[in-house]
Amino acid sequence: MMFDHLDPVILARAQFAFTVSFHFIFPSFSIGLASYLAVLEGLWLKTGSGVYANLYRYWMKIFAVVFGMGVVSGIVMSYQFGTNWSVFSDKAGPVIGPLMAYEVLTAFFLEAGFLGVMLFGISKVGKGLHFFATCMVALGTLISATWILAANSWMQTPVGFAINERGQFVPAGSWLPIVFNPSFPYRLVHTVIASYLTTALAVGGVGAWHLLRGRDNPGVRKMFSMAMWMAALVAPVQILAGDTQGLNTLEHQPAKVLAMEGDYDPSPEGAPLILFGLPSNEEGRVKAKIELPHLGSLILKHDPYAPLPGLKDFPRDQWPPVPIVFWSFRIMVALGFAMLGLGLFSLVARWRRKLYDWPWLHRAAVAMGPAGFVAVIAGWVTTEVGRQPWTVYGQLHTAESHSPLAAPAIATSLLAFVLVYFLVFGAGVYYILRLMAHAPERGEREPRPTPRRAAGITPAAALPQPDLQRR
Numbered sequence: 001m002m003f004d005h006l007d008p009v010i011l012a013r014a015q016f017a018f019t020v021s022f023h024f025i026f027p028s029f030s031i032g033l034a035s036y037l038a039v040l041e042g043l044w045l046k047t048g049s050g051v052y053a054n055l056y057r058y059w060m061k062i063f064a065v066v067f068g069m070g071v072v073s074g075i076v077m078s079y080q081f082g083t084n085w086s087v088f089s090d091k092a093g094p095v096i097g098p099l100m101a102y103e104v105l106t107a108f109f110l111e112a113g114f115l116g117v118m119l120f121g122i123s124k125v126g127k128g129l130h131f132f133a134t135c136m137v138a139l140g141t142l143i144s145a146t147w148i149l150a151a152n153s154w155m156q157t158p159v160g161f162a163i164n165e166r167g168q169f170v171p172a173g174s175w176l177p178i179v180f181n182p183s184f185p186y187r188l189v190h191t192v193i194a195s196y197l198t199t200a201l202a203v204g205g206v207g208a209w210h211l212l213r214g215r216d217n218p219g220v221r222k223m224f225s226m227a228m229w230m231a232a233l234v235a236p237v238q239i240l241a242g243d244t245q246g247l248n249t250l251e252h253q254p255a256k257v258l259a260m261e262g263d264y265d266p267s268p269e270g271a272p273l274i275l276f277g278l279p280s281n282e283e284g285r286v287k288a289k290i291e292l293p294h295l296g297s298l299i300l301k302h303d304p305y306a307p308l309p310g311l312k313d314f315p316r317d318q319w320p321p322v323p324i325v326f327w328s329f330r331i332m333v334a335l336g337f338a339m340l341g342l343g344l345f346s347l348v349a350r351w352r353r354k355l356y357d358w359p360w361l362h363r364a365a366v367a368m369g370p371a372g373f374v375a376v377i378a379g380w381v382t383t384e385v386g387r388q389p390w391t392v393y394g395q396l397h398t399a400e401s402h403s404p405l406a407a408p409a410i411a412t413s414l415l416a417f418v419l420v421y422f423l424v425f426g427a428g429v430y431y432i433l434r435l436m437a438h439a440p441e442r443g444e445r446e447p448r449p450t451p452r453r454a455a456g457i458t459p460a461a462a463l464p465q466p467d468l469q470r471r
Contacts, residue, residue: 011410012084012402015417017384019077021377022421026070028376031145031192032199033063034138037118039226041131054219057122058440059203062432064119067111069428076417084410088391088401094170095161095178096151103147111140142192149191153184155392156383157252169392182252186245187383193238194379197339198372200230204342205369208362210439215356219440224365225355232343239336243299250300253393256386258311259320260329261296262286266310270303271296276330279322284312286326320388328381335375342368 037059044052078100081089089096117125117133125133160177161169171178207224210217250257258264262274264284273296277289294304301308311319342364349355387393391401 006407006411008405008407008410009399009402011407011414012080012405013398015084015410015414016077016080017381018414019073019080019417019421021380022425023070023073023077024376024380025373026066026073027141027145028191028195028198028373029202030063030066030070031141031195032197033059033066034134034141035196036199036203036226037063038131038134038138041134045127045131051218051222054441055223058219060119060122062435065428065432065435067115069425073421073425083413084403084405085391085401086403088396091167091396091401092155092169092392094168095154098175099147099151099154099179103144103151107140107144107147110143111137114140145192145195146188149188150179150181150184153187154178154181156187156387157181157183158392158395169395183245183248186241186248190238190241190245190379191376193234193241194372194376196230197234197238198376200227200234201339201342201365201368201372202370203227204231204365205367206436208365208369209436211356211362212359212366214439217439217442219442221356223440224362225350228343228346228350228355228365231339232347235336235340235343239340242333242336246300253387254309255311255314255318256320256325257300258309258314259322259325259386260382261300262289262322262326263296263308264311264322266308266313267297268307270294270298270305271300271308273299277326279326281319281322318389320386325382325386328378328385332375332378332382335371335378338368338371339375 037056040052040056040059043049044056114133114136117130118137121133122130158169159181160172160174162172164170203223204227207220207227210220211224215221246257246260261271262277262279263271264279264286270293272291272293274286274289274291277286277291279286297306297308298304300306311322345361345364346355349358349361355361389398390396391398
C-alpha cells in the first residue's frame with residue numbers, strides 16, 4: 001500500500017500532535033475567558049453598571065462555543081491513548097489514569113454542574129447564585145488545568161514511583177510527590193498566565209477592531225481598556241515565570257534546554273546566546289548563527305562566565321529534534337516580548353489620554369489578537385518535542401510506547417482527522433469570528449428576571465399597567 005513505507009511511530013506522533021494542537025487552543029481561551037466572565041459579573045454586581053452586564057452576555061456566547069469545542073476535541077484526544085499509545089497506557093496507566101480521573105471528578109463535573117446555570121440562568125435565578133455559578137465554572141477550568149498539568153509534568157519529571165513485576169509505573173506510597181513533582185508548580189503558573197494573556201489579547205483585539213470603526217461604544221472601550229491593563233501588567237510576570245521554568249528545566253531536563261538554545265558544544269567559559277541560525281543534528285552544529293557572547297550563561301545561570309554543557313555531552317540517540325525546538329522556542333519568546341511591547345504602548349497611550357484615539361495602537365492590538373494562541377502552541381511544541389526521545393522522561397522511550405499498528409491504519413485515520421477537524425472546527429472558529437464581528441450593545445441594559453407563573457395565574461408585573469400620566 002501507499003503508506004507501507006512510513007514509520008508508524010512518526011505517524012502516531014503526528015496524529016497526536018495534530019489533535020492536541022487543535023485542542024490546546026480552546027482550553028487556553030476558555031480558562032482565561034471563564035475568569036474574565038467572573039470579573040465582569042462581579043464588577044456588574046458591585047457597580048450596577050449595565051456596561052459590564054452587556055459585556056458579560058457578549059463574551060458568554062463566545063465562551064459557550066469555545067468550551068464545547070474544547071470538550072469535544074479533548075475527548076477525541078483521550079481515545080488515542082488506547083488506540084495509538086496502548087503500551088504507554090499500560091505502563092503509565094496506574095499513575096496517569098487516576099490523575100485524569102481526578103480531573104473529571106473535581107473539575108469537569110464542577111463545570112458541567114454549573115455551566116447550565118451560567119449560560120441559561122441569568123434571568124431565572126438570583127444575581128448572587130448566578131455569580132456563584134460563574135465563579136464555579138471559572139474555578140473548574142483552573143482545577144482541570146491543574147490535574148492535566150500534574151499528569152504532563154510527571155511525564156516530564158517523573159518521581160514518587162516504583163516499577164512492578166509487569167513493568168508498570170505505580171505510586172511508591174504517597175501521591176503527593178507524583179502530583180507536586182519538581183516541574184509542576186512552574187508549568188502550572190506559566191500555563192495559567194499564558195491562558196490569561198491569550199484571552200487578554202483576543203479581547204483586546206476584538207475591542208481594537210471595533211474601535212477602528214467607532215469610538216463611542218462604552219462596552220468596546222471598557223473591554224479594550226481591561227485587556228490592555230492585563231497585557232501591561234501580566235506580560236512582565238509571564239516573562240519572569242518563563243525564566244524560572246527555564247531554570248527548572250535546565251536542572252531536570254538539560255538536553256531540552258540545550259536544544260532550545262542550540263548549544264551543541266560545551267561552553268566551559270560561558271555559553272553565548274544564539275539569536276538565529278540553522279541547527280543541524282546531522283552535523284552537530286548551528287550553521288550561519290548570530291550570537292551574543294556569554295549572554296546564554298547569564299540567562300541560564302545568572303553568571304556570564306558560568307560553564308554550560310553541550311548536547312555532545314549526551315548520547316546522540318538522546319538528542320531532541322533540535323531544529324524544531326530551537327525555532328518554536330524563539331517564536332514563543334518573540335511573541336512574549338511583543339506582548340510586553342503592546343502593553344507598554346498601551347500605558348503610554350493611557351498616560352497621554354489617547355487610549356481610544358490612537359489608531360496605530362488599535363491596529364497593533366488587532367495584529368496581536370491571535371498571538372496568544374500561536375505562543376501557547378509554540379510553547380507546547382517546545383515542551384513536548386524537547387522531551388523526545390522519551391514519553392516518560394528518562395524512563396520510557398517514545399518508540400516503545402506506541403500500539404502495534406501498521407502504518408496504513410494510522411495514516412488513514414490521520415487523514416480523516418485532518419479533514420474532519422478542518423471542517424468541523426473550522427466552522428466553529430468561523431462562527432466565533434462572526435460573533436466577535438458584532439459589537440456589544442451600546443445601551444446599559446441589565447438582565448431582567450423571567451416572570452414566574454403559578455397555577456396559570458399571570459403575575460401582576462406582567463399585566464398591562466394603566467397609563468397614570470393620562471389620568
